[in-house]
Amino acid sequence: MGKRSRVGDVLEVAVPEGRIYLHYLGVHPEYGDGVAVCPKRFPGPVVVEERLFDSSYVVFYPARSAVVRGLAKVVGQLPSRGLPRRLRRPGARLRGKVETWIVEEDSREEVKRLLSDEDLRLPLGVIWNHELLVQRVLEGWRPENEGRASER
């Protein structure tokens, strides 16, 4: 496929001993390209179908730039479910720890020291670069494990 990506594209990223898959969901006004990340590594090509992203999570990753630069390639199309409006992002970081979280929805922001279970399920409003995306998928990262009280 071409070197251009559009909303709904399924992207394949080569990783050590396999490949991972992303679904390009849309463009956030601040964070840019948002993708659903299939949290598994596959040894070979997969059939592109919606259930590939059943257990996915949403992050921000410059998908279009990645395709143009050859870091990801378009391997299919699925309907986009759009980007979530409610997100959380780290606020104060001190000595390597996140001290507060900012829960945002449109232009409203709320600062929290402790996150509820519902908050923990919110996608993160941060932008990953390519290396971090690969690292996070390979280590089995999930958003709900980021910011638990036990971590602090």
Next chain:
Amino acid sequence: MAAKGNTSTLTTAIFGHVRAWACLLVAAVAISAIPAVVHATTLATASAAENSPLGFARNSAPSRALANRLQAPESPLESAFAYGQIVVDNAYATRGVTNTVYQSVNAAGKVQYVGITNNLARRAAEHLASKGIQIEKLMGGLSRADARAVEQTLIEIHGLERAGGTLINRINSIASSNPAYASALQRGYELLQSIGF
């Protein structure tokens, strides 16, 4: 006499035709020139509109050099060219563009860089192929002065690497010799308190 009159009539007719053709030719030339004139006017207008706030014509050598520096993929971002960026961003700010203070954090959660941008997504795309980092928005919708105050306060909190801190920023956003340094730090702390610092 009759022959002379006929000659005169013929001459008049010929000149009449020539004049008519000449007029047509002039009109045709004028009409064909209109698109070129319009095009030239459009280009001149567009060029004036696209000139940089610094007064560099777009694609002029200084403009290209500045653009190259702003788009440098490896950056320690603005640090190497803070002054140029500030001038540019101030110009944008007067047109209603606001500033976001962001930080670059590595996989271990260490804050490596703090900076200011008016386009977070573009800034992140510039770092697509860097070592593993995530770009986090800290505060948005700030004036340039507030953004610099917050940036400098964060530099004080995390510390420059050369002074034993974690940040790879090469220079301070506001020098400690600047008369506005103390008040900027106070303003920066006030703003950062609103997000839990």
